[in-house]
Amino acid sequence: MMNYAADDGPPAITIRGLRVARGAQTVLDDFDLDVRRGSLTGLLGPSGSGKSTLMRAIVGVQRTAGGTVEVLGRPAGDRELRDRVGYVTQAPSVYADLTARQNLRYYARVLGAPISDVDRAIEQVDLESHADHLVGRMSGGQRSRVSLATALLGEPEVLVLDEPTVGLDPVLRVQLWELFHRLAADGVTLLVSSHVMDEAERCERLVLLRDGALLADDTLPALLARTGAADAEGAFLELIEKADSEVSS
Numbered sequence: 001m002m003n004y005a006a007d008d009g010p011p012a013i014t015i016r017g018l019r020v021a022r023g024a025q026t027v028l029d030d031f032d033l034d035v036r037r038g039s040l041t042g043l044l045g046p047s048g049s050g051k052s053t054l055m056r057a058i059v060g061v062q063r064t065a066g067g068t069v070e071v072l073g074r075p076a077g078d079r080e081l082r083d084r085v086g087y088v089t090q091a092p093s094v095y096a097d098l099t100a101r102q103n104l105r106y107y108a109r110v111l112g113a114p115i116s117d118v119d120r121a122i123e124q125v126d127l128e129s130h131a132d133h134l135v136g137r138m139s140g141g142q143r144s145r146v147s148l149a150t151a152l153l154g155e156p157e158v159l160v161l162d163e164p165t166v167g168l169d170p171v172l173r174v175q176l177w178e179l180f181h182r183l184a185a186d187g188v189t190l191l192v193s194s195h196v197m198d199e200a201e202r203c204e205r206l207v208l209l210r211d212g213a214l215l216a217d218d219t220l221p222a223l224l225a226r227t228g229a230a231d232a233e234g235a236f237l238e239l240i241e242k243a244d245s246e247v248s249s
C-alpha cells in the first residue's frame, strides 16, 4: 500500500504498528504510515474514522497502546521537536481577549521565534486588516486563521493541520491551499485533514482512513486509475465498497 520512493530520503513521519484506544474503543490498530519530507498529504475519512487521533499521535499528545511514531527521526512529542512541528487543532487555540497580533507575539515568545515572524505569519494567512482586532470579536474563519498563523511561527519543518479550512469561504480556502503548496515547495511537510473531498484534489498524496484502518495511501491519479472513478469522492466510495465486500465474502 505504501508508495514511498526509496530515493526520497528518510520520511518526515514514520508510523509502525500504532495502536490507540480511546475509552473502550480501539481507534487505530496496527497502523503503518510513511509521510515523505516536503510532501502535502491529505488525510481524509468520515467523521470518527480516526483522523484527529492519528494527528494527535503524530504530535505526541495522544496516549498510545503500542507501536512507534517517529517525526524527523525523533519519537513523537520529543522535546527536540517542540519548535520543529506545528500543530493546529480543530478548536482554535488562541486567546479571545487578545488581538491577533498580541496572540502571535505571545506565541513567538513562548516558541523563541523571532518577532519578525509575527508580521510574516499574519501576511501568510491574509489577516493584515484584522491583525489588531480582538480574537473574541472575530468570525470563526478569522479565528482559525489566527490559530494557523501561530503554527507558522518559527518556520516549522512539519505542519499537522486538523481541518484548517473549515468555515472558510471558497476564496480563502483556495488561498490557504496555495499557501500549503508554497510551504511544501519550500520543503515543509504538511499533513492536512479534511472532510471535503474536493480539497483532496489539491493534495499530492491522499491517505484515506475508515474506522481507523488505512483504506488507501496514494496519489489522486493512481486512486482514480485503480478504482475507475471520476473524482476523489467516487474513488473513496469505491474503495469502501470493495473493503466491505472483502469483509463479507
Ligand SMILES: Nc1ncnc2c1ncn2[C@@H]1O[C@H](COP(=O)(O)OP(=O)(O)OP(=O)(O)O)[C@@H](O)[C@H]1O
Residues within 6 Å of the ligand: 022, 023, 025, 027, 045, 046, 047, 048, 049, 050, 051, 052, 053, 054, 195
Ligand atoms: N476524548 C475521547 N474519548 C473517547 N473516545 C474518543 C475521544 N475523542 C474521540 N474519540 C473516539 O475516537 C474515534 C476517532 O475520533 P477522531 O476524532 O480521531 O475522528 P475524526 O476522523 O477526526 O473525526 P471528525 O472528522 O469528526 O473530527 C471516534 O469513534 C470517537 O468517538
